[in-house]
Amino acid sequence: MxxxxxxxxxxxxxxxxxxxxxxxxxxxxxxxxxxxxxxxxxxxxxxxxxxxxxxxxxxxxxxxxxxxxxxxxxxxxxxxxxxxxxxxxxxxxxxxxxxxxxxxxxxxxxxxxxxxxxxxxQGVPELQIGRLRIDLPRRRAHVGDEPLELTPREFGLLEALAARLDRVMSREQLIDALCTWDTTLTDNGLDIAVYRLRRKLEGSDVRIRTVRGLGYLLEADDDA
The missing domain is CATH 3.40.50.2300 (Response regulator)
Incomplete structure (x- = not known):
């Protein structure tokens, strides 16, 4: 945030x-x-x-x-x-x-x-998306019982996308959410963060989808 x-x-x-x-x-x-x-x-x-x-x-x-x-x-x-x-x-x-x-x-x-x-x-301390659980106060995430080892930037990216589940976030919105005036985030840096988070979500029923020309969204499989 x-x-x-x-x-x-x-x-x-x-x-x-x-x-x-x-x-x-x-x-x-x-x-x-x-x-x-x-x-x-x-x-x-x-x-x-x-x-x-x-x-x-x-x-x-x-x-x-x-x-x-x-x-x-x-x-x-x-x-x-x-x-x-x-x-x-x-x-x-x-x-x-x-x-x-x-x-x-x-x-x-x-x-x-x-x-x-x-x-x-809306005041809920934990988000549940399919098998993915995001503990917002402790800034931790699990798939089932297995913890996800996330960097602060990766957790921030997951948090931003999860808070707007099934809605597209533009690249500009994500960069704004993850950077400050003193710490910049390039387009390439965002691509790396998305790539790494995608890899860590592999095997779960949650994925980051690219919407060409618009940005990214987090979504669960239809049967999740």
């Missing part, structure tokens, strides 16, 4: 970014509300982690603009503002969760997992 962290305190941004990266997500970071507003207009994200006390554009204003554009991306507010009025205002404007600093990283990670489950699988 691709996550945008909007946080102007470098130490906090580093810790949050590291936790998300270690969980296998592609992470972009910005410290400016103005730059974040521009990025959100140009790039799709699966989750936003938003500080409210930002320079140049306050986080509340950023949230208001986002929802006025009818952008439904989940927003986890992570801020030092603890007043009840602030929490209520942010939630009323469309924030999906609100976490007050300082917070434990384990709680942050759990809230991230909950929001991403809600977005991709």
């Amino acid at each position: 691709r996550v945008l962290v909007i946080e102007d305190e470098a130490a906090i941004a580093d810790a949050i970014g590291a936790a998300l990266t270690n969980a296998g997500h592609a992470v972009d970071r910005l410290a400016s509300g103005r730059l974040a507003d521009a990025a959100l207009r140009d790039h799709p994200y699966d989750l936003i982690v938003l500080d409210l006390g930002l320079p140049d554009v306050d986080g509340i204003e950023l949230l208001r603009r986002l929802r006025l554009r009818a952008d439904a991306v989940p927003v986890l507010v992570a801020t030092a503002r603890e007043a009840l009025e602030e929490r209520v205002h942010a939630l009323d404007l469309g924030a999906d969760d609100y976490l007050v600093k300082p917070f434990a990283l384990r709680e942050f990670e759990a809230r991230v997992r909950a929001l991403l489950r809600r977005r991709t699988t």
